[in-house]
Amino acid sequence: MAQSMLLYWGSGSPPCWRVMIALEEKQLQGYKHKHLSFDKNEHKCEEVKALNPRVQFKKKNCCKCLYNESAFKSQGTRLIPDDPAEQALVYQRVFETNNLQQKMYDVAFYEWYVPEGERHESALKRNKESLIAELKLWDGYLEKMGKGSYLAGKNFTMADVVCFPVIAFFPRLHCPPERCPRLMEYYKMLKDRPSIKASWPPHWLEKPEGQDNLKNL
């Protein structure tokens, strides 16, 4: 089965990284893959467009993670618990990751998303406040769950698969650690997990320090 898969991926893209972590956790290594360079716009080539009319990996890849979990339930790490209440918490964190990701992008990549003539200090300030509040919320989740906890409880789940690739941007882009001390402990606990280490973005390995987009948060 793993051999019949073909994964198109971009280095550092959270949606792609998610799938790669999930494949590692489900012991589905050995899949074929094709690295697309975002710089060269290879992710917008006809080959990919034919597969994915959105030309964005976000939603589709989240579903690939869920598909793999459902099709290979008993293989590797169990990522979605059976208990309905535990399951609901996993899905809640999965859905909420979208908030954290969007708010991080709205600050870190503000100049990339907003054309020059439409930028406003007041808007960026609002985006920063919104991101700070969001980080506080996530830090509170971990605080409440206790030391050494994963995002949805005592076990590593789909919530961690989906959220870790977003959380990893914060230390990389120099977010002040005091904005989210629990998240930073969580990051340190997870960064050497085999599935995450094996799928670490190659260009992050080459250049471990990112730009300082989040320094003034």
Next chain:
Amino acid sequence: MAQSMLLYWGSGSPPCWRVMIALEEKQLQGYKHKHLSFDKNEHKCEEVKALNPRVQFKKKNCCKCLYNESAFKSQGTRLIPDDPAEQALVYQRVFETNNLQQKMYDVAFYEWYVPEGERHESALKRNKESLIAELKLWDGYLEKMGKGSYLAGKNFTMADVVCFPVIAFFPRLHCPPERCPRLMEYYKMLKDRPSIKASWPPHWLEKPEGQDNLKNL
């Protein structure tokens, strides 16, 4: 079980409406509920904040739908299919609904979200183009699936529960039907479904015509 639930809800809010449709489909009527007026800011009261630090219903309620499906699998309509491929499509549409909703808000409620001094015709124009492309995508999904199809295939699923409350905004806010003819057929097919009719927003019943925010799309 239904009797032990308490639902806080706002009329017309997609996240609330979703839960109400799902409860109907799962035959979990008879739950207690409390109607909160958005106009009076009742959704930001202490009672609700204590339950939901986000003071937004979006993500949490999506998970309530999934929780109910998981806890009451064999009761009422089966909303998540067992087959992994069918299941993946349902989740894909559920995740994608967020795109459609956000892009609709970015046009219909542009003036509400963006302070006066930060508004730009160029930004609104871009938002409109993005919404038109998104509608085309969804219309294409239905076109491909064939006449009388639901969003994820031949059966009504969680994809419809989650997406219908967003789709219902388009005719209400006077979106030109030629922007999404298949979606409008789908809307007509579903609007009298018992679960949807029973949970129709009361203030939409009182005032069936909304403002014309989407007229110039």
